[in-house]
Structures are given as C-alpha cells and as structure tokens.
Amino acid sequence: MNRSILRAAASTTLAALALLFADGVRAQTGAAPDYAAIVAAPDRSDADRQTDQRRQPAKMLAFAGVKPGMTILDMEASAGYSTELLARTVGPTGKIYAQDSAAVIERFVKDKFDTRAQKPAMQNVVHVVRNYDDPIPPEVSNLDMITFFFAYHDITYMEVDRAAMNKKMFAALKPGGFLIIADHCAKPGEGVSVGKTLHRIEEATLKQEVEAAGFKLVAEGDFLHHAEDPRDIPVFKAPVPIDEFVLKYQKPQ
Template sequence: MKRSLLLAACAAISMAAASVQAAPPAHVTAAVANPDRPAADRERDDARKPAEMLEFAGVKQGDVVVELIPGGGYFTRMLSAAVGPTGKVFAAVPAADLEKAKTEAKGNVTPVAMTGPAFKTPEPVDLMFTAQNYHDFHLKRFNLDVAAVNKALFDTIKPGGTLVIIDHAAVDGAPLEVADSLHRIDPAVVKREVEAAGFKFVGESNAVRNSADDKTKLVFDPSIRGKTDQFVFKFKKPG
C-alpha cells in the first residue's frame, strides 16, 4: 500500500514538473496575452496556436526578426511584443503594399519590400518566420525562380539563425499546381527546396496538424477554412 502511494505521488510530481516545463517562456505568454491585440486576432488563437508557434520558433527578447508576407499582422504584433524594445521586426510585404504598410507600422516594426530573388533586409536576422505563404512562391502568376528566392532568404539570415515555415499541407506527392488550385503544398517539396538552399532541417511541430482535413479542398472552402492540416518546419542556417 505504501509503495502504491509512493508511486502515485512520484507520478503526480512528474506530471506537475512536465506541466511546468511545457509552459511557454514568459515573454511569449505576455506577447499572446497582450491586451492591445485585436479581438479578431484572439478569436483565431485556438486554431493557430500562437504561443506554441512562437515557442517552437525560439523567438527571444532582443532578436532581429523578419516575417515574410505578414498579411493582416496576426503574428507580426506578437513577434513585435516578444522581441521587446531591444528587438526589431521587419515585415516583408509585397512592393505594391510597402507605402501603406509604412504608414501603419508601429513601434519596433519596419516594413520592407519582398521582391523575390532581390529580397534583402537592412541587416541580417536571427529569425525568419512565415505562416501560410510558402506555397505562394509557386503561384504561376508570380513566375518566381524559387531556388533563387530561397537562396536570398538564406543570405538574409545570420549564421546559426532560424527559418520557420508554417503552411497548408497538400496530399503526399501532390504536384506543384495545387499551390494555384488549392493554396496548399506537399511538405516534402518544402523540405527538399529549403534544404537545397543550404538550410538544415532541425524539427517540426504538430500543434496545428488536423487529421480530419483530407487535403483535397481549397483552403478557403467554408467547410475547412481556419481548420486546415498545417505543417510547421524549423530550419537552421549552419554557422
């Protein structure tokens, strides 16, 4: 009986310790809990798991970060808070949107133009982060040399720096054309292309995977929008 009680107590202590270890860093928790975040952003948190994403990315206070194609700024605002006043966030937007983005930028966020292979930030970055955008590199209307774009991204990151890619998963072996038809991409394609640029794959997160998504629908289909199966890859630049 005493042994059973002892084992139960040890198990409870182990579970409590695991729970403590699993908590995101304080600066990440504070960034997600920031009361200045729009209510519309908060409503998306259950699906997008921002605390898990920022923790997995390893963003630290004082980091220099670039977010590629930030859209409405969902992650931009949290990255800005997470790096704090000593850090910087470059928001890489389409060239056509640059002036508008400059007028709306706040605090430590500086918009820069995302211009394909010519892309460059004002200084090397510790972390490059992009959510639901990598597949756009393969859209026919952009006609991008994806290998050249990835090389430009590689050159923008400091040696030892990190690249995090979140995107909508296509079925295994899906052709690149699904980028246009479904706004999805085969995770294996992303890994292969990014590694070819010189990055080293170092891990993935399953926080936003969804096995209920059969990956055959357009990501904007009302039946799956906001609930797609998404992969999260982390790469490192050697150095």
Template sequence: MKLLPKNLALGLLCLGSALALADGPASAAGQAPLAAAAVADATRPDADKARDADRKPADMLAFAKIQPGQVVVDYFAGRGYFTRLFSTAVGPQGAVYAVAPQVWLDRLKGKPLPPPVSAEPGRGNVHEVVGAASLNVPAKADVVWTSQNYHDIRIWNGAAGTAELNKAVYAALKPGGYYIVLDHAAQPGLDEAGMAKLHRIDEALVKQEVLAAGFVLDAESQALRNPKDDRSAQVFETGIRAHTDQFILRFRKP
C-alpha cells in the same frame, strides 16, 4: 577506445536524429512564459485574439524560439497577426521587419494595403519593407518566419521564385539562425495545377527546396496538424477554412 557494434551505432544515430527533429513540449518549455506573455498582450486587436484558438500563437512563438532583443523577419506579414506577437516578444531592444513581397504588391494593382503595424501605439520596433531578390533587411536576422504563404510564391513565380526566396532568407540570417515555414499541407506529389487550385503545397517539396538552399532541417511541429483534413479541399472552402492540416518546419542556417 572500444567501438560500438555497427548495428547499435546506426540505431543510436537514427534515434538521435529523430529526437532532434521532434520538437515537443519539453524542448519548448523554456520559451513558454515569453510566448504566453506575448499572446496576453492587451494591445492586440480583438480580430487577432479571435484567431488564437486556430493559430495557437504561444506554440508558434515557442517553436520559433523567439527571444527578447532578437531581429525577426515576418515575411509576407499580411495584416500583422504574427508581426504584433513578435513585436511584443522581442521587446524594445529587438526589431521586427514586416516584409511585403514585391510580387504580392504587383498583384494588388493599386488596391489598398493593410494598415502598417508600425503606426500602432507601442510598435516602434516594427519596420515595413518591400522584398524582392533580397529581403531588404538592414540587420542580420535571428529568425525568418513565413506562414501560409510559401505556396503563394511557388504558385506565382514557380520553382525559381521559391529558390530566390530561400536564397534571400539564407543571406538575411545570422549563422545558426532559424527559418520557419508554416503552410497548408497537400497530398504527396501535388502538381503545379493542384497547388494553384487548392492553395496547398507538398511538405516534402518544401523540405527539398529549402535544404537545396543550404539549410538543415532542425525540427518539426505537429501543433497545427488536423487528421480530419484529407487535403483535397481548397483552403478557403467553408468548413475547412482555418482548420486545414498544416505543417511547421524549422530550418537552421549552419
């Protein structure tokens, strides 16, 4: 067998790696009809629909490769924006686990929680659970999703907290399953104090921590990038809220 010249072989390897991580329209085309149908679900609350222009849910579901019959974990689901979309997309043969982190419940100190999505009509495939050292999900998951909250775990519990989370996600996933992390982008090297002040996190830090848990980086999406955001403002400030520069990373369990 004839070998390729060393520089050509290296170039092809780099090109292949770049293509694998560039998850563009072509790779998501097969997911588009299902994602669009989930977004068009008439039972979604108006409050959810009002956020669609900023959150681009069809792109998010396609990137996460959500399929009917899957088990999906929505970690730190909040008011259930993505939980409802996942519920529709996986259908009655699938299951969605909306996991509330114990650290978040502890911080609420008895304040009212958002109403459970599982109580809404047609959401019988949704299950609310509390996760601490494990995600507390009874079935192996195809996808674990967390959006705009990884930085909170890092702020509240430090590197040990996100290490515990990533270990729990790895254990909860099937081999080949996906871990999607979406969060507000920070300037490179943002320190702990900066994270707590701005509610942002350095994308490189997230990659470092998740890869250390045994995952491989499968793809990145540019769908929520905003070059006008210089990443210096706190994410809740008027003018930048809902318009932050956000990274979306898809990791895979080998």
C-alpha cells in the same frame, strides 16, 4: 558597531549580490518569455484573437524560440498578424523587418498593414517592400530568425525565382540562425500544383526546395496537424480545421 550588526549587513549584501548574479544568469541564458501572456495582451484586436484559435500563436512562438532582443525578418507579412506578435515578443531591444511585394500589398493588403503599424507594439517594425526573390535590403544581415507563415504556397504561382529567394534568406541569417516555416498540407505527389487552387503545398516539395539552399531541418511541430482534413478542399472553404505542417530550419554554424 557590534559584530551581530556587521554580520547582518554582510548577509544582506551577499543576498543582494546573489540576486544580481541570478538575474545576470537569466539574462545570459535568455530565458523564454511568457508567450501566453504576450498573446493575452489586452490591447490586441478581437480579429486577431479570432485568428489565434486556429493559429495557436503561443505554441508557434515557443516552437520558434522567439526571444527579446532578436532581429527577425517576417516574409510575406500581409496584414501583419504574425508581425505584431513577433514585435511584442522581441520587445523594444529587438527589431522586425516585415516584408511584402508592392503587387501583393496593392491587391490584397492595401492599408491594413499601415493601420496596424500605428499601434505602440509595432514601433520596432520596419516595413520592407521588396520582391520575394530579392526580399532582404542590402544593409540587413546577421538576422537571428526568418519566419515564413502560411505563404510559401503563394510564391509557387507567382513569377518568383524560389531558389534565388531561398538562397537570399540563407545568406541573410547569421550562422546558427533559424528559418521557421509553416504552410497548409497538400496530398503526397501534388507538389506545387495546387498552390493557387487549394492554397496548399506538399510538405516534401517545400522541404526539398528549402534544403537545396543549405538549410538543415532541426525540428518539426505537430501542434497544427489535423488528420480530419482530407487535403482536397480550398483552405478558405474547408469545413474542418486545415492540416498544417510547421518546420524549424537552421543555418549551420
């Protein structure tokens, strides 16, 4: 075999090894998935696409830093809108625990989550029916992330020990794991007093409660803030977009 052929073969081999190395580096660095493509998946429902307009899911997933292979607990999953998006993002190598209490399922969700659970995208989801102040199954630990989307205010008017709930979430995360929490803004000074009437909570109050469990605030998202919201209207009756805060907490390493 002449030398030019050998050189060509060697170059081809080196190029292939370089590609393999590059793929390995991308895998190790955990490059962010294409969140917009996940949201645009053609098999998502029209109802979920309507919800997308106010929830900005691609921005939320990016802010949270959800990646393939993660194990995540989705608190108060309700009908599973966010659960499904999380499941699509973590993929078949990841797992989502979708939590809700039996009372809330019976009153508000009924068969909605079970219907959604039949979708292929939900095959990596485990439905967890447990009370909010003890939300994590005993065999579940070292979670990468916990999400709590637009529902913490609901907990404030239920018979729930929120301090115990927050401590359980903290304990279930791995060191360095994240809690992503978003909710509807109340006016300063209102605390939890309008949780049931307006479905809102004061951001400062929520921060105080969560941080008391040991969580450290690492980022705040402004992509759901709406200054035109007077914050004195029930969320489901507001004629303008709702002002909402998004917070990213971390369990210290």
